[in-house]
Amino acid sequence: MVQINDNFLQLQNSYLFSDIGKKVAAFRAENPDARIISMGIGDVSRPLTPAVIAALHKAVDEMASAETFRGYGPEQGYGFLAESIIRHDYAKRGIRLEPDEVFINDGAKSDLGNIGDILGRSNRVAITDPVYPVYIDTNVMAGRAGTFRDGRWSGIVYLPCRTDNRFVPALPETRPDMIYLCYPNNPTGTTLTREELKRWVDYARNNRSLILFDSAYEAYITEPDVPHSIYEIPGAEKVAIEFRSFSKTAGFTGLRCGYTVIPKAVTAWTEDGREIALNPLWNRRQCTKFNGTPYIVQRAAEAVYSEAGEAETLETIGYYLKNASIIRKGLQEAGLETYGGVNAPYIWLKTPQGMSSWDMFDRLLHECRIVCTPGVGFGPSGEGFLRLTAFGDRNLTEEAVERIVKWNI
Numbered sequence: 103m104v105q106i107n108d109n110f111l112q113l114q115n116s117y118l119f120s121d122i123g124k125k126v127a128a129f130r131a132e133n134p135d136a137r138i139i140s141m142g143i144g145d146v147s148r149p150l151t152p153a154v155i156a157a158l159h160k161a162v163d164e165m166a167s168a169e170t171f172r173g174y175g176p177e178q179g180y181g182f183l184a185e186s187i188i189r190h191d192y193a194k195r196g197i198r199l200e201p202d203e204v205f206i207n208d209g210a211k212s213d214l215g216n217i218g219d220i221l222g223r224s225n226r227v228a229i230t231d232p233v234y235p236v237y238i239d240t241n242v243m244a245g246r247a248g249t250f251r252d253g254r255w256s257g258i259v260y261l262p263c264r265t266d267n268r269f270v271p272a273l274p275e276t277r278p279d280m281i282y283l284c285y286p287n288n289p290t291g292t293t294l295t296r297e298e299l300k301r302w303v304d305y306a307r308n309n310r311s312l313i314l315f316d317s318a319y320e321a322y323i324t325e326p327d328v329p330h331s332i333y334e335i336p337g338a339e340k341v342a343i344e345f346r347s348f349s350k351t352a353g354f355t356g357l358r359c360g361y362t363v364i365p366k367a368v369t370a371w372t373e374d375g376r377e378i379a380l381n382p383l384w385n386r387r388q389c390t391k392f393n394g395t396p397y398i399v400q401r402a403a404e405a406v407y408s409e410a411g412e413a414e415t416l417e418t419i420g421y422y423l424k425n426a427s428i429i430r431k432g433l434q435e436a437g438l439e440t441y442g443g444v445n446a447p448y449i450w451l452k453t454p455q456g457m458s459s460w461d462m463f464d465r466l467l468h469e470c471r472i473v474c475t476p477g478v479g480f481g482p483s484g485e486g487f488l489r490l491t492a493f494g495d496r497n498l499t500e501e502a503v504e505r506i507v508k509w510n511i
């Protein structure tokens with residue numbers, strides 16, 4: 103009798119986006135002429151830039167001729183891209199990495215999910231709350247989350263991020279082995295300062311924990327005291343794996359490319375206490391289960407770092423950040439309490455008068471014809487908040503904000 107992985111039956115179905123869809127469909131059926139504006143999407147809307155498109159075309163043409171055709175590439179990614187990444191994203195900030203410490207992938211979600219392959223089943227996991235659901239669900243699949251009761255997993259250490267701690271998670275009372283941190287944060291749009299991140303790095307070093315640092319929104323950082331990479335913190339190269347992506351940086355959500363940095367100094371322990379480097383383990387895992395990111399996609403990613411590519415990418419990010427600032431200022435003008443939106447394309451809105459996330463969602467839909475994402479969908483500490491995204495069209499964003507400003511809440 104073939105058995106399934108029972109852990110999959112533990113997974114909680116997320117009805118968040120289908121519930122949103124149903125509510126919007128019902129509203130539309132009753133109000134067929136209503137112009138609904140979506141501020142709920144977590145996907146980019148601006149097209150790939152000309153430098154990226156040119157690189158894609160060129161690479162496609164190379165595939166058409168026997169002399170320049172490429173078949174299987176290195177599982178870890180091509181050296182040309184790893185070297186560009188190191189030069190532009192790390193060396194410029196004083197971080198030294200070797201090309202074999204960078205693993206190119208088909209987007210950060212894959213590696214964020216797969217990294218657990220090389221880590222023990224009995225590790226205790228800590229997550230910030232609210233959170234990007236991938237960290238939890240992949241640990242449920244691996245059997246690390248325990249059982250689900252009253253909206254929480256028994257085996258997971260929740261690190262609440264709310265207004266009372268200014269969205270800066272306190273060090274945990276129960277010692278975790280694996281700590282997921284995402285900064286700039288999705289969904290709250292908030293960040294950690296250098297000093298705040300240093301406390302986590304020091305904690306991990308003193309407690310033999312591993313930090314899984316998701317910096318998918320690094321390109322949106324505008325403030326000087328916000329670290330772009332966890333490796334700006336001394337000692338992090340021993341205790342942190344960093345995940346980056348071209349998705350939100352350069353519009354690669356459909357093209358698919360990201361990378362994972364595992365310095366050779368990062369270690370974990372065997373059950374009997376032997377210290378083992380994680381870089382060769384991950385390399386072995388990738389060589390067995392992954393056959394590389396498409397050549398044409400890696401050439402496109404390389405073009406993000408070209409002179410034209412960098413300028414174009416900055417412009418696109420500036421477009422989204424301008425949207426974010428329009429949303430933030432408009433909501434404040436309307437007397438609403440907002441967070442984020444300065445170093446991230448997300449605005450985290452506190453519902454007024456203690457309204458629940460879903461009540462406020464309904465009112466925004468019915469009274470302003472705006473769709474957002476209820477914060478409670480990202481975890482228990484998201485209750486009483488809404489996430490608005492800045493990835494939309496400028497005119498629609500302005501119109502949505504005008505509606506909220508005129509709104510009698």
Ligand SMILES: *Cc1c(COP(=O)(O)O)cnc(C)c1O
Nearest residue numbers: 209210211234288318347349360
């Ligand atoms: C969008 C996003 C990613 C990137 O995912 P890709 O698979 O690279 O598209 C990673 N982490 C967070 C928190 C995100 O919001």
